């Protein structure tokens with residue numbers, strides 16, 4: 001049933017790390033240019049689902065198609081941008097913001113290639129779009145959590161992806177950084193028409209920009225427009241505590 | 252050439268030492284970033300078993316050491332990647348397996364071959380022109396490989412999961428790094444000896460960390476400190492008739508001590524603490 005234009009489609013996914021099932025019969029799809037939020041309480045399997053969608057984990061049953069092909073056979077990786085929940089960046093040696101963002105070009109140009117002027121322009125542009133250009137020569141460990149998170153977003157931007165997948169990018173980030181984050185996403189969506197799959201357990205500043213919300217609690221318990229969700233008595237983002245509370249009651 | 256490099260044996264020592272002084276920290280920086288700074292030690296012990304095998308079989312020990320180290324490094328990386336043994340445990344397995352294997356092989360050789368000591372402790376002042384050529388060729392290959400794949404290796408050692416999603420050939424790059432480590436160790440065997448190789452891979456990197464604010468700069472500084480350590484170590488060895496391998500490592504250790512006193516930095520300490528807690 002996979003539509004020709006779908007960027008991502010998962011059907012009947014089930015998964016458990018051990019005997020206990022974490023995901024049950026999950027269906028999910030993302031269309032081009034869509035801005036989708038995947039929400040759910042902590043431990044509901046959001047990060048696990050992302051790892052399956054990206055090909056880092058294999059589902060016990062069900063199927064995934066990334067840009068129409070199975071993740072393990074998907075080669076055009078620059079079409080995909082990923083911002084991990086807690087980037088496991090090695091912290092032994094210094095790495096500047098620019099060096100981290102430069103990694104993002106590797107999927108575009110191939111791992112043996114040298115950096116060309118065009119790559120440097122894209123890297124500067126990515127730094128600009130998250131308002132980190134001034135800080136590009138600073139070691140990334142010296143930045144605030146919000147700034148670091150934006151650097152990892154810029155790394156994902158650097159290949160101009162058609163689909164950007166972010167795992168809890170605004171958790172533990174102050175409101176000013178949340179606002180900057182929202183601007184950065186708006187910038188990428190406007191400029192490249194990228195689709196976004198945003199994982200979060202709260203929606204904060206981006207609530208108003210969403211096309212669709214998916215609520216996960218092991219299984220998908222809601223999939224529809226923010227309007228429909230609001231019609232069910234949930235206010236998104238304005239009262240930060242509303243959504244998590246509602247999520248606890250649901251399903 | 253001026254003193255102390257006016258003699259041919261000192262010139263050969265200088266060339267071999269410079270190549271190793273540059274290559275060991277170059278590879279070491281990636282291992283440190285990957286929190287695998289003990290890999291040098293583990294593979295060094297395998298190289299020891301390889302040397303013993305070579306002496307027993309009457310083959311040039313460099314070949315057998317190279318074969319055993321490269322095979323061991325690849326196997327180690329497979330174990331780690333499959334998650335069937337944690338990095339630390341896999342290292343310990345090789346660490347002790349290598350030493351035990353070496354001891355058994357030396358025992359088999361019956362008469363304790365004095366040659367083994369030149370590999371354990373290094374014997375830079377007796378390297379032959381053939382040794383030096385081997386080291387130079389190996390060094391050129393290492394530098395060339397890093398020049399070609401350094402960016403991708405940096406991405407893999409800095410953030411492996413992200414690198415996988417970005418479509419980098421993570422398993423192959425990890426194997427490449429393991430093989431480069433093995434090759435570096437075999438090149439460094441005659442210079443500082445298998446017991447001190449890991450020190451030459453880690454100490455200059457700890458200094459580089461104190462001096463640099465980017466990974467690229469850290470690489471450059473690590474290599475510079477490695478090279479200076481070799482030159483000063485050789486001068487000291489000639490002046491006071493010291494063991495050159497030990498002298499080089501002592502200089503590298505002093506360099507780190509002095510630099511961390513000057514910069515008041517505790518940053519480099521984390522590398523050393525980690526590489527000693529295995």
Ligand SMILES: Nc1ncnc2c1ncn2[C@@H]1O[C@H](COP(=O)(O)OP(=O)(O)O)[C@@H](O)[C@H]1O
Pocket residue numbers: 017022040041042043044045046047048049
């Ligand atoms: N590597 C793992 N091994 C075993 N269990 C895990 C692992 N990662 C996550 N889990 C468990 O799976 C469940 C879902 O985790 P996760 O996908 O991280 O949820 P979320 O991202 O929604 O907070 C949790 O109960 C968590 O403890």
Ligand SMILES: [Mg+2]
Pocket residue numbers: 046047048085167168
């Ligand atoms: Mg999570």
